[in-house]
Amino acid sequence: MASASAGRRAPARGKAKAAPRFAFGFGRWWKVALxxxxxxxxxxxxxxxxxxxxxxxxxxxxxxxxxxxWTLR
Incomplete structure (x- = not known):
């Protein structure tokens, strides 16, 4: 009998497209406000x-x- 995970696919091994951290592009402006x-x-x-x-x-x-x-890379 096959295990329950045998039918599942392994997750893809590439870089997934990351969602933006802040909506509407406010990623940098919170630092300016601070x-x-x-x-x-x-x-x-x-x-x-x-x-x-x-x-x-x-x-x-x-x-x-x-x-x-903030400018460290």
Whole structure:
């Protein structure tokens, strides 16, 4: 007697066409929205908490880190 899986086909071994991660092509724009939100909220907050130099240095470090991670390939 044949097993239940004998009639099933093995999955294809090629690359399947991947579905887009976000509908309507918003794959990159959420990063832009995050960056704008961080600048509009985070920078004044950092300025109030750490002063001018702390806000500038912290913003530069955070922006450099995010830009480096987002453009990594």
């Amino acid at each position: 960056l704008v939100g961080l600048v509009m909220i985070g920078l004044p907050l950092a300025h109030a908490m750490f002063g001018e130099i702390g806000a500038l240095l912290g913003g530069a470090v955070l922006f450099g880190f995010l830009l480096g991670r």
